[in-house]
Amino acid sequence: MIRLESVGKVYGSGPGRAIALDAVSVSIEPGQFVAVAGPSGSGKTSLLNLIGALDDPTSGTVSIDGKRLRDLSEDERADLRLRTVGFIFQHFNLIPVLTAAENVELPLLFRPIGAAERRRRVARALERVGLGAKRQRHPRELSGGELQRVAVARALAGEPAIVLADEPTANLDHETGAAVIGLMHELNRENRTTFLYASHDPELIRLADRVVRLRDGRLLAEGA
């Protein structure tokens, strides 16, 4: 379970300080498919960064399965991300010099997984996102939708409990974006993986089972 208690995040200090999150408390149950909605600058990315242990809150606590992230060392946070959290980014963030399969395989290299099992997971993840035939393609040879599907496969190959997707459809056309969200939802149902995705597109937000709405860093309302 993901739990945020009175979480605040402030960037900068003095007159230039910006409040990204203000006393946000929210709990996400395992297996939920959650949209984090809100306009630009509402704190969606900050919220996902805190859940993903990429950043520290200024106040409050963030915990995953009862483990307070603030108490973890830098390496322990990395291990948590490696084993428990998968990331999908707005700009796909694939490594351009690696093929689709190699991109998916890369995080698995740092886990005690044998080569055969790695290959099996990579093949399965790419098949699942419909890119089995393009596994040897480099990112420059793939379309935007395909790139994001590789990113989804990369996030899922490690079989994480949580997948955090920050504006995963922002660089895709509406149809492709909907397909990516649809794919994520299918995977959520198949594997009971918790998905949190940030979006400001009302149609894509409607696809979520639960919506967490933010405005100016404050939690506005929740609704299915």
Place this chain on the structure above:
Amino acid sequence: MLFLRLALRNVFRDRVRTAVALLAIGVGCAALIVNGGVIYNIFEELREDAIRGRHAHLQIYRRGYTDNHLKDPGAYLIPRAEAERILSLVRAQPHVERITRQREFSGMISAGDRYVSFVGIGVDPGEDAEFSRHAVLRRGEPLSSQEPYGMLCGLGLAERFAGEPGRVVTLMTNTESGALNAVDVKVRGIFEGGMKAYDDWTLKLPLQAVEELLLDDRTEKILVLLDHTEEVPEVQRSLEGLFATQGLDLETRSWRDLALFHNQVVGLFNRELDVIKLIIATIVVLGIANTIGMSIVERRVELATLRALGIRSGAIARLLFTEALLTGLMGGVLGVALGCAIAWVVSAIGITFPSPPGATRPFVGGVDVVPGIVVFAFLLSVGATLLAAILPILKARRWSIAHVLRGA
């Protein structure tokens, strides 16, 4: 394997930048190889000059000679029979190519109205050419056993009394008992030994004439030439053992002990080489640090992504070090190839070096490819590249993942 593939592909991601980096490392490495090779060549020339021109590989004296012979020269001379025994014993040893005995003396040359002081060396005329291979006969002919009263004069000494081949002069010296003795000799030739101080004072005369002049046939020193200079320490050890078992009270000195000029020049050039190594390493470090730094900064989103995916910053530092190592290895290989090629071309053409301080003549040298220098230059290139990578990598470890990804 994927990790190594990723590192290798990252190295070649920006080919122009990689080419510039490899060139910087390669040129630095080649500069070390060429500079070291030139200096080694000069050392070789000076070494052979000292060995084949003046000191031979080893010299053998009566024990105590080195420390005391100036105070009491007569006490450290070797009787003729014992000298012959030593010659025969040493000649039979492995690696010994030639052996000869010598006797030094000093006195005045009387040439017309000029009186010029000299340092003389009594030599075996049949062996002198081999023991003086690096000395150049400028005029006249070499010593001959057919003409025991024919001498060779150093170039500077000959100028002091207007000596020319064929001119007869009188050599005057004191015998051990203090009596004045003189002998008329003919200048057979004029040589240039390579060192001004040597050429300004030295003459060579067959031992037969010297022994008559000094009224004494004892030997002052025995010179030994070996087949290879590298064998000197081993042969020296074995000779000292031989003399001990044969009950001969002798001491040996190697060319390195005697060639003070060579040792000074080697010391000076080695210091200069150290400075050049430092300068080149600094240039490589500064040049490559900038390139590696730029490469890391440009990939900051990618590196932050890897950390976001759960790859520890230590593993990412290893990736970046691996990239630096690959760059250093490739730059080093390029540098070795470039350095060897330059050495080969320059050696084929030859470089005329001006005469070193204290020497009398320029010499044509080349660039030796010295395995030790090549290995050192290669390792220095790799080491400098790794050193250059440290700061950018440490900086990258301090980046905030969220901050970098936010700016993506």
